[in-house]
Structures are given as C-alpha cells and as structure tokens.
Amino acid sequence: MIYKRIRFKGNSPLALAPLVDVVFLLLVFFVSSYRMTGIYSAVNVKDLPKSDFVSYVESDLILSINAEGQIFTDEYEIPLDSLYSFLCGKEDKGRITVVSDKNVNVGYVIFIIGVAKSAGFKEVNIGTAKNVN
Numbered sequence: 001m002i003y004k005r006i007r008f009k010g011n012s013p014l015a016l017a018p019l020v021d022v023v024f025l026l027l028v029f030f031v032s033s034y035r036m037t038g039i040y041s042a043v044n045v046k047d048l049p050k051s052d053f054v055s056y057v058e059s060d061l062i063l064s065i066n067a068e069g070q071i072f073t074d075e076y077e078i079p080l081d082s083l084y085s086f087l088c089g090k091e092d093k094g095r096i097t098v099v100s101d102k103n104v105n106v107g108y109v110i111f112i113i114g115v116a117k118s119a120g121f122k123e124v125n126i127g128t129a130k131n132v133n
Helices: 016-037 080-088 106-118
Strands: 061-065 071-073 076-078 095-100 123-127
Touching: 061 106, 071 080, 076 080, 080 106, 095 106, 106 123
Parallel strands: 061 095, 095 123
Antiparallel strands: 061 071, 071 076
C-alpha cells in the first residue's frame, strides 16, 4: 500500500494557544474566587452568631475567639495582655475581622475591637454565619 502524506499549509485547523489561554483564565478565576465564599480561620470557632446579612470582606488579619475566651490568629494563641503589642507590630493595618463564638461575653468582644482600633486598624469587621431559615 502506498500512503500519501498530508501536510497542512498555513495555520492548523484548530489554534490551541487561545484555547489554553481561556482555560488558564478560567482556572485563575475559580481559584481566586474560591476564598471569597466565607471566613477562613485556623482556629475552628464552633458556634458563630447567625445573621441574615452576610457579606465577605477581605481582611488583613483574622482574630478568632473561642468559647473559653482565648484569642488566636493563624494557629497561635495570643494572651490578652500582649494583644495590643502584637497588633501594633503588624504592618498591614487596613481591615481586621473578629470571629467569636456566640457564647463569648459581648463586652469582651467589644474590648478586643477597641484594642484593635487603638492599635491603628482602620476597619474592624465581625464574622458571622449565614442564618438558614
């Protein structure tokens, strides 16, 4: 049998470069929007207060307060007496989110918000969970 080679002259029938670009852009979009679906904290606050209005705001720092009143950021516990110096040492002082168990005393949470404001943070947000009714 004699086989004849077929050679394409000019461009190939399907340009792969634009297709790869579109797939890559979709991947970047989905990866970047994944984090915007909730508040992520290294410490699991078991019982967040519920709210009908929940929106996600990008934060420079997330402070988590568990039911015992311990304060955490990332995976590290911060004693209350060194919280102010810890917050003053942060370079990015735009937004901070306080995520607290609903059984923590409101006065304690307000005190921590006041410490964050006096340390120079411009905006303090309170983390809540969506009310499902």
